[in-house]
Amino acid sequence: xxxxxxxxxxxxxxxxxxxxxxxxxxxxxxxxxxxxxxxxxxxxxxxxxxxxxxxxxxxxxxxxxxxxxxxxxxxxxxxxxxxxxxxxxxxxxxxxxxxxxxxxxxxxxxxxxxxxxxxxxxxxxxxxxxxxxxxxxxxxxxxxxxxxxxxxxxxxxxxxxxxxxxxxxxxxxxxxxxxxxxxxxxxxxxxxxxxxxxxxxxxxxxxxxxxxxxxxxxxxxxxxxxxxxxxxxxxxxxxxxxxxxxxxxxxxxxxxxxxxxxxxxxxxxxxxxxxxxxxxxxxxxxxxxxxxxxxxxxxxxxxxxxxxxxxxxxxxxxxxxxxxxxxxxxxxxxxxxxxxxxxxxxxxxxxxxxxxxxxxxxxxxxxxxxxxxxxxxxxxxxxxxxxxxxxxxxxxxxxxxxxxxxxxxxxxxxxxxxxxxxxxxxxxxxxxxxxxxxxxxxxxxxxxxxxxxxxxxxxxxxxxxxxxxxxxx
Numbered sequence: 521x522x523x524x525x526x527x528x529x530x531x532x533x534x535x536x537x538x539x540x541x542x543x544x545x546x547x548x549x550x551x552x553x554x555x556x557x558x559x560x561x562x563x564x565x566x567x568x569x570x571x572x573x574x575x576x577x578x579x580x581x582x583x584x585x586x587x588x589x590x591x592x593x594x595x596x597x598x599x600x601x602x603x604x605x606x607x608x609x610x611x612x613x614x615x616x617x618x619x620x621x622x623x624x625x626x627x628x629x630x631x632x633x634x635x636x637x638x639x640x641x642x643x644x645x646x647x648x649x650x651x652x653x654x655x656x657x658x659x660x661x662x663x664x665x666x667x668x669x670x671x672x673x674x675x676x677x678x679x680x681x682x683x684x685x686x687x688x689x690x691x692x693x694x695x696x697x698x699x700x701x702x703x704x705x706x707x708x709x710x711x712x713x714x715x716x717x718x719x720x721x722x723x724x725x726x727x728x729x730x731x732x733x734x735x736x737x738x739x740x741x742x743x744x745x746x747x748x749x750x751x752x753x754x755x756x757x758x759x760x761x762x763x764x765x766x767x768x769x770x771x772x773x774x775x776x777x778x779x780x781x782x783x784x785x786x787x788x789x790x791x792x793x794x795x796x797x798x799x800x801x802x803x804x805x806x807x808x809x810x811x812x813x814x815x816x817x818x819x820x821x822x823x824x825x826x827x828x829x830x831x832x833x834x835x836x837x838x839x840x841x842x843x844x845x846x847x848x849x850x851x852x853x854x855x856x857x858x859x860x861x862x863x864x865x866x867x868x869x870x871x872x873x874x875x876x877x878x879x880x881x882x883x884x885x886x887x888x889x890x891x892x893x894x895x896x897x898x899x900x901x902x903x904x905x906x907x908x909x910x911x912x913x914x915x916x917x918x919x920x921x922x923x924x925x926x927x928x929x930x931x932x933x934x935x936x937x938x939x940x941x942x943x944x945x946x947x948x949x950x951x952x953x954x955x956x957x958x959x960x961x962x963x964x965x966x967x968x969x970x971x972x973x974x975x976x977x978x979x980x981x982x983x984x985x986x987x988x989x990x991x992x993x
Contacts, residue, residue, distance in 0.1 A: 526780050527953055535777040537721070539766070548766040548776065551628055551741075557612035564588070565614055565677065567913055572674025574914050581928075583670040584913035587905050589677070590667050591898060597707070598895040603781070603888060606714035607707050610760035615681055616697055619688015620745075630739055639692045642699060649797040652705030653804055657846060659702050660808055661839050664815065664827035693745040697760055704760075709801045710888045711756035712784035712881075713950070718750075718759055721775045726751035734765040734774065741767030750774060755784045755792045785881045785954045786961065796873075799880035800851065806883055806983075807846030809890040813990060817897045854880065857979040865963050865972030878962045879976045882955040886980060889947025890987060893940035900939075901930040940991040948984045955980065 524532045539545045547553050571585035581587070601608045621627055623635040665672040680701070687696040697704050720726050734750040737743035741764045744750055748758055750765035765774045788794045814820060815827040822834075829835035858876040904926065911924035918924065932939070959973040960966065 524786070524957060526782070527949070530780050532780050532783050532786075535779050537775045537777050539774075539776045544776070545766070545772065548763050549740075551630070551767065554611045554763060555627060558614050558617050561612050562614035562617055565681075569674050569678060571913055571915070572670040572672075572677070574916075575670030581902070581905050582909060582915065584909040584915075585670050585673050585677075586667060587902075587909045589673060591902050592906055595895045595899045597703075598888070598891045599899075602707055602710045602714060603892065604715055606711040606716045606718075606756045607704075607759060607761050608716075609707060610697065610704065611762060613697075613703075615684045615701065616688060616694055618681070618685040619694075619696065622685070622688050623693070624742070630737070630741060632737065632739060635692060637689045637692065640690050642691055642695050646699055648699070648795060649705050649708070649801050651700050652702060652708075653797065653801050655700060656702035656705050657804055657808070657843065660812075661842065663812065664824075664829060664835075664838075667816075668828065693747055694760060694762075695747075698746060698758060705801055706805055708757040709798055709805065709884060710891075711759075712787075713782045713885050713888055714756055714784075715778055715781045717756055717777050717779055717784075718761055718763075718765070719754075719775060719777060720751050721773050725771050725773045729771065729773075733768045733770065737764075738768050738770075740770075741765070743768070753792065754789060755787050757784070757792070757798070782885060782950055782954050785884060786957060788878075788961070794877050794881060796877055799877045800847075802880050802883040802887055803850040803854065804846045806887045806890065807850045808842075809887065809894055811842055811845065813890075813894055813897075813987075817894070818990065854883075854979065857975045860975035861959075861972040864974055865968040867963055867965070867968050867972070870963060875962060875972070878958050879955065881958060882951050882976060882980060885947050885950040885954065886983065889944050889951075892947070893943045893987070893991065896939050896943065897936050900932050900936055903931065904929040937991040937993075941988050944984060944987055944991070948980065951980050952977065 526532055539548060568585040568588055571583055575583040575585065597609055617627070623637050624631050625636060659676065662672060662676070666676060683700065684696045687700065726732075729751075732749070732751055733741075733743075735743050735748075744765060745762050746758055746760045750759075750769075753759065766772075811827075815823050823838075825831070826834040826838040855872075855876055858879055859872060861879065862870060862872055862875050905928060907923045907926050908928075911921045912918045913920075955976055956969075956973050959976070960969040963969040963972050
């Protein structure tokens with residue numbers, strides 16, 4: 521990667537270490553952090569689950585659980601946490617807290633030795649994103665119910681917490697988070713575009729250090745719960761930012777860095793290769809974003825009726841269309857453009873699969889940009905509901921903060937499409953820049969790379985024009 525520049529200006533090797541500040545490093549090394557954030561969020565999710573039970577099948581726009589999960593939490597993920605802070609949500613997520621407690625038999629202090637539980641081995645074939653891909657896709661079948669039926673949100677979140685807890689007794693460390701959690705999958709994919717990372721600072725210190733306490737643990741911290749080797753990993757994809765490596769490294773050789781967005785898109789090593797599972801995650805996320813926009817922000821009522829199950833046949837039709845579009849149509853179209861890329865390049869030796877997988881990573885910034893735009897279309901018209909529900913979280917007629925009677929007040933609704941369009945065009949520029957860099961890494965000859973890049977450039981442009989048409993219609 522050395523020598524590459526983003527837009528020909530920004531050095532992709534440039535980093536700014538946040539943990540060089542003593543207060544930040546002291547915080548990261550404390551065992552109270554991020555535990556205190558997990559406990560606070562656990563309390564929030566208990567309230568969200570209670571609101572789901574009490575709310576039952578009442579209107580979703582006045583339910584604390586629905587508003588905080590599908591408006592505030594989702595928007596914060598897509599607008600702030602993932603693009604700005606990588607997998608920072610995983611740092612504070614309460615879902616695995618019960619599994620952690622079962623394995624460690626404590627939450628604060630470090631318990632050395634073998635963790636409790638059966639410590640079964642996760643199947644080697646499933647050490648990837650495939651389970652998360654399917655799990656996330658299946659959860660979106662019920663998206664029309666989550667946003668309007670509080671009890672359905674309770675079932676989803678309660679189910680995820682239950683699965684995480686059970687898996688914590690069966691499999692070691694954060695196996696659930698690594699290979700099953702539906703939220704983890706898209707965070708892992710889009711964190712490759714994030715403007716932050718956790719990495720070692722000095723390679724020579726890690727090379728000399730024995731044993732690798734960031735991996736095996738010591739009296740100060742646990743070995744990486746995400747089963748990574750913090751001393752040499754190069755991508756954000758599977759780093760849950762739990763900060764145990766900061767606590768267990770005796771040389772303070774781990775750092776939290778700000779960086780140019782997207783540098784992980786160029787990483788392709790033997791230990792961290794580009795893969796078909798991640799490529800399909802990109803297709804699934806982009807396909808879902810298209811259908812979600814049509815269903816929740818588009819003017820077509822019949823699509824809304826299908827997604828919200830107005831009729832069983834309509835809902836089953838939505839599931840069928842949704843599945844085929846995300847798993848077959850989107851990848852199939854892209855495969856066609858990948859084939860054209862190979863033909864245009866004139867290189868007969870590069871496998872089509874490599875061309876297909878490599879260029880799929882151009883959809884990472886593109887997909888995240890679409891989801892950011894979609895989130896703008898959620899928060900601006902609906903954000904005022906949050907002010908209402910914080911005063912009456914259980915719908916019992918309370919007015920805790922004096923805001924229960926504030927009316928629905930949409931903001932900048934006339935400008936939403938333009939804001940979405942600007943966001944998309946900015947992200948489009950990143951996709952093009954990284955796309956050409958990926959092309960140069962895919963095809964060995966620069967002329968081949970330029971020719972092979974043309975069909976992918978056309979595909980990305982068609983996608984952007986399509987979304988601009990929807991946003992600005």
